[in-house]
Amino acid sequence: MRCEVVAIGSELLLGQIVDTNSSWIGEQLAMFGIDSHFQTKVGDNFERMEFCIRQALDRSDAVICCGGLGPTQDDITRDVIAHIMGVELVRDEAIVDKIRHMFESRGRRMTDNNRRQADIPAGAEPIPHMPGTAPGLYCPIGDKVIYAVPGVPYEMREMMETFILPDMQRRSGQTAVIRSRTLRTWGDSESGLAEKLADRIDQLDSIGNPTLAFLASGIEGIKVRVTAKSEDEETAAQILASEEQFLRNLLGDIVFGIDEETMETVVLDSLRRQGMTLAVAESLTGGVMSSRLSDIDRNMEVFKGAVISAGHAEAAVGEDRGLAAARHAKETYGTDVGVAAVLPDPSEGARRGTVYLGIVLGNQEYTEHVALPGDRNRLRNYAVISVMNFLRRLLS
């Protein structure tokens, strides 16, 4: 099964919007084992859109057209597809009602332009799930198919997940349920991970299911994605659970979470479960740690506060600098835990990239130092993740 993506919109060619939709779709197709050899961006121009969609349909089994389904005169994806199918557009009154209802529920009136969004090529069908005011289109052409989805990312994603991916799977004769789980890791390099997992990857290569993939994600660590194919949900879930356990045993505590979990959510959950509160001192990190923590713990129930100032480790040298700052934060907010990541004093002559991590946990004090790469911005972000990971390991 081959599928191409055609992203539609002059604003994409002009660089006013970066086309993240095609990338996301590409990732999904790869996970479902569907080949995708070309992705094209084209402007809101009838002839050029027709050319791109015909060419894609010619060399693939399925084409996903993304964008150009809005209410304005520029939005002509419907028209181009009808032309390629050799049919007329037919207004779908049920869709008109749906759109009207959406506007009314937001206290606004539907314009005549919005009615155009209910025009469907004869022989095509609206994609059932419709999160916005633009229906997606399912357009079978012989034994091939064009899917059209809006350019609004969340609308596109919901239509892909609820309809298009399952439909392509059906068309490709796959009956398998495909599910994935991502193990999030921090503290080893991609080559280090590859070495630890080499034997397992070899085994899985010969078994064929599940499969593993590495995704390096910079300051978010390295992700290991497990993809399982199975005949039913239950078996897929079992395969994922058993592979997750196997990999956790191999990798140890560099696995900090799965799927949507982040270092912040994991640390905050762990503190919450243990009934502890947290304060941080941010001389180096200057608010980066706080903004990440407060974005999750919005009512500041666990994360009680931060002191941001250049001065709170002035008297200390070496790893004591981190502890002095952590103590200061803990005392200021009267919390159970104080945390800090600080730079060496210039007089220490420490190696470039050295950062001292200090944690005060109840009446215990912990410290370590790390050597971090990158410019100032990356250094700050790496320092935040490093000290949160340090805390995570102490709490587990």
Next chain:
Amino acid sequence: MRCEVVAIGSELLLGQIVDTNSSWIGEQLAMFGIDSHFQTKVGDNFERMEFCIRQALDRSDAVICCGGLGPTQDDITRDVIAHIMGVELVRDEAIVDKIRHMFESRGRRMTDNNRRQADIPAGAEPIPHMPGTAPGLYCPIGDKVIYAVPGVPYEMREMMETFILPDMQRRSGQTAVIRSRTLRTWGDSESGLAEKLADRIDQLDSIGNPTLAFLASGIEGIKVRVTAKSEDEETAAQILASEEQFLRNLLGDIVFGIDEETMETVVLDSLRRQGMTLAVAESLTGGVMSSRLSDIDRNMEVFKGAVISAGHAEAAVGEDRGLAAARHAKETYGTDVGVAAVLPDPSEGARRGTVYLGIVLGNQEYTEHVALPGDRNRLRNYAVISVMNFLRRLLS
């Protein structure tokens, strides 16, 4: 003049990397008045790369191939272009020396693979500016041309700016110097700006030079880009300066800076010039303001510190909440200025999105409230920009 971009790399199709290069190139081409009708992504596959590049060359005057110039076996852009040109690859020993020198200066040894990066199709030339270990390629084919640049964004950009854009300009018979300046604005909508500038846009449409473009940039405000064409640098600079002045008069103090200036750099510069220091209280914004300020003022010479805590406006209601928090920050760090953006107390029953801004400047106190859109994350970022913009206006 028409130019197409072909982005090369299987990782782009698999969604492991988002193709921001094509977007940036598209923006530059538009600014230089070069039409770009298609952009294509293709994997590291000889036949498919050949197909895409030939097709692009067929329908355009110039093709920019981005990626596939690295040292590994996957990197075959050189080979494909040589094949299309009908020539052999020739190793350029001067480039080999350059690459060896780069490795030596970083204390590393050049591998044999890196020598491959010095292979140039016969009849092509390396692009003179070479910021990394991969030379760009200038490959004339009849009266058309293929440019090949590395996928590393800063290497690509430097080659575009120093060689490719000027060369395309020369080819298109343009002798004009094209320069742009961006006015950064905060505090008006795109339609509001368009209304204020409507007469000027009409005038410029008939004059043809300079041109104006709007770029909505979310929490970074709206940019107004002025692009001037002229015969020499001096005249271009004059046109930009005079248009900037004209637009500043029209728009007033919603213009907060130009080009690379951000709200933070402008506010910090203004405080520094006036010899003032700043502290902030972040209950709502939770570190976002601090991280932006400390990213610029790295030694915390102007931005002295922040108090991040849920509690520092507890007793106050209404706009006094903002002032109470701002006073607290100013007193904690003994600064000239204290700043805060806080949410209403739930008991006030204020409208969703209401944020109180408080600023204490010496012995003067200022307050206002704003109604901000968006989810929590956007609200926090908008609140930061709003209060910094409030301070900017007070300081000017």
